[in-house]
Amino acid sequence: DAKTTQPPSMDCAEGRAANLPCNHSTISGNEYVYWYRQIHSQGPQYIIHGLKNNETNEMASLIITEDRKSSTLILPHATLRDTAVYYCIVGGDFGNEKLTFGTGTRLTIIP
Amino acid sequence: GAGVSQSPRYKVAKRGQDVALRCDPISGHVSLFWYQQALGQGPEFLTYFQNEAQLDKSGLPSDRFFAERPEGSVSTLKIQRTQQEDSAVYLCASSSANPWADSNQPQHFGDGTRLSIL
Numbered sequence: 001d002a003k004t005t006q007p008p009s010m011d012c013a014e015g016r017a018a019n020l021p022c023n024h025s026t027i028s029g030n031e032y033v034y035w036y037r038q039i040h041s042q043g044p045q046y047i048i049h050g051l052k053n054n055e056t057n058e059m060a061s062l063i064i065t066e067d068r069k070s071s072t073l074i075l076p077h078a079t080l081r082d083t084a085v086y087y088c089i090v091g092g093d094f095g096n097e098k099l100t101f102g103t104g105t106r107l108t109i110i111p
Numbered sequence: 112g113a114g115v116s117q118s119p120r121y122k123v124a125k126r127g128q129d130v131a132l133r134c135d136p137i138s139g140h141v142s143l144f145w146y147q148q149a150l151g152q153g154p155e156f157l158t159y160f161q162n163e164a165q166l167d168k169s170g171l172p173s174d175r176f177f178a179e180r181p182e183g184s185v186s187t188l189k190i191q192r193t194q195q196e197d198s199a200v201y202l203c204a205s206s207s208a209n210p211w212a213d214s215n216q217p218q219h220f221g222d223g224t225r226l227s228i229l
Contacts, residue, residue, distance in 0.1 A: 032215065043115070043202050043220030044154065087153060093215055096142055096208050098167065101153030 003027070004088045009106040018075040020105050022088030025069045031092055033064060034099070035073050037084040044087065044101075047073065049094070083109045113137065115221035117203050123227045124193050132188045132224045136205030143186050144218060145178055146202040154202050160186060190226075198228045 005023040012018040024033060032051050036044040048055055048062045050071070055062045061074040075082055087104040091097055116135040124130050136143050142161055146154035147170075156170040162183035171178070175193075180186040190197055204218040 034217075041222070043204075043222045046217040046219065049215075049217070085153075093208065094206075094218060096159075096161070096206075098144065098156035098159060098170070099146075099154070099204075099218060100156070103153055 003090045003100065004102055006086070006088050006102060006105045008103065009108070011108050011110055012075075012078045014080060014109050014111050015077055018078040018082065018107060018109070020073040020075075020086050020088075020107065021070065022072070023070045024088070024090045027068050027090050031090050032094065033062065033068075033071050034089040034091065034094055035060070035062065036087045036089065036099075036101075037082075038087070038104070039081075039084045047086075078107075078109045080109050080111065083107060115203055115205050115219055117201075117221035117224050119224060120222070121225050121227075123229060125229050126193060126195060128193055129189065129191045130193055130226065132190075132201050132226070134186045134188070134203030134205075134221060136184065136186070136203070137207075137219060138184075140205035140207050140219075141183075142206040142208050142218075143180060144204040144206075145186070145188050146204065147172075148200040148202055148223070150199075157188070157201075193226075193228045195228045198226055200225050 034049040035047040038044045050062045064071045085104040145157040148154040158178045159167040160180045175191045177189045200223040202223040204220045206218045208216040
């Protein structure tokens, strides 16, 4: 079973920041938080991952709470191309371990 | 650069036929994964290779499913005597992670093969 909880759907206005929450209250000390997204008819696309500290890359920012029981993915200036299903995944060494996907959050960017 | 390539993109087969799905991982990637994605669901793990060694096949749903990666690069997922419940998108992912270096490298996915069993 997936170890994360996400809202099934969210809307965000184009140009605004999209904030996608994820609860992972049973995360263990050596587990990372990974985010992928899947645009219709494409394979999942890696976005970002983190362990304890907040992370930022060219796609997004990841904010992890101090107790690590939840996190938020932030898309700073959402565009229509960001419409996708976003998956929050918790796991160990994800290069050598299977990813356990849940059902994700369907994010719709509204013009 | 080239990403993970899967072929065919679409496959239609009659129930009972055998099918073979191909995955070309990113060049040099050691780790290779297969996932199955049913309509409206997230991908589910099938099997994992490190080079040519199949280290985990716990997700294969039955003995009709078989995967191989004989030379540690291209991989083939074979389904024998297909059933309607095998209809799904089959995704392949590869990663540069290996046990001897920085192992926490992301898995990169292909766009999948959509399999329809009639």
